[in-house]
Amino acid sequence: MDLDNLLAYQKADMRLRRINGTLAGGEKKQKVDSIRAAYSEESKRAVAAEASATQIMNAYAEAESQADELIKRAQELGREDGNDETIARLAAVKEELAKISATLASLKAQSEKALRAYKTAQENGKKYRAQYEQATKEYNEEKSKYGSEIATLEKEVVDLRAKVDAKLLERYDSLVGQRITNPFVEAAGSNKSYSCGGCFMALSQSLADTLEKTGFCQCDSCKRIIYKK
Numbered sequence: 449m450d451l452d453n454l455l456a457y458q459k460a461d462m463r464l465r466r467i468n469g470t471l472a473g474g475e476k477k478q479k480v481d482s483i484r485a486a487y488s489e490e491s492k493r494a495v496a497a498e499a500s501a502t503q504i505m506n507a508y509a510e511a512e513s514q515a516d517e518l519i520k521r522a523q524e525l526g527r528e529d530g531n532d533e534t535i536a537r538l539a540a541v542k543e544e545l546a547k548i549s550a551t552l553a554s555l556k557a558q559s560e561k562a563l564r565a566y567k568t569a570q571e572n573g574k575k576y577r578a579q580y581e582q583a584t585k586e587y588n589e590e591k592s593k594y595g596s597e598i599a600t601l602e603k604e605v606v607d608l609r610a611k612v613d614a615k616l617l618e619r620y621d622s623l624v625g626q627r628i629t630n631p632f633v634e635a636a637g638s639n640k641s642y643s644c645g646g647c648f649m650a651l652s653q654s655l656a657d658t659l660e661k662t663g664f665c666q667c668d669s670c671k672r673i674i675y676k677k
């Protein structure tokens with residue numbers, strides 16, 4: 449079996465995976481993600497505060513027009529003769545008006561609170577936005593450091609993969625799929641006292657025999673393919 453192509457492929461593939469893993473799980477990427485999450489929280493808060501402020505304003509406008517109606521009625525009653533019935537109706541209107549005034553005052557306080565919440569969310573959002581831009585810039589700088597290497601490796605991986613023996617490739621892919629890094633390792637040690645080049649466990653006699661006979665065996669402990677050149 450042609451191991452050289454596989455080993456060259458493994459080297460490029462592992463390096464590319466390591467770089468991508470570093471970038472994806474790196475501190476700078478995590479920072480970008482966490483700031484984006486905080487920003488999106490503030491945006492939601494701003495939208496909710498705005499919706500609530502609108503609702504309060506509508507209620508305020510409605511209460512205000514009710515108050516106008518009541519004032520008009522009070523004025524009309526005031527022009528009528530001051531008999532008992534008129535006086536009673538005027539008192540009722542005034543009572544109603546006092547209630548509406550209290551409602552208006554409460555709505556005004558609520559709307560001020562909603563507007564403050566909106567403003568705070570807006571300000572926080574702006575702050576997070578600036579932080580997000582800075583963190584993205586730093587992440588992109590880190591990424592661009594690897595940029596040309598990534599491009600070279602990506603091409604290498606495609607080219608080499610086409611040359612690797614199909615059976616070897618299948619085993620390689622299966623082991624990588626099990627999250628095993630560097631699935632093909634050279635046997636360590638020498639005749640009679642082999643150990644795995646990946647996890648350094650000593651090979652059993654039967655595995656050592658297989659290795660001697662076929663040039664390959666699979667480590668019992670880490671499942672890597674051990675080869676002998």
Ligand SMILES: [Zn+2]
Pocket residue numbers: 644645646647648649667668669670671672
């Ligand atoms: Zn092993």
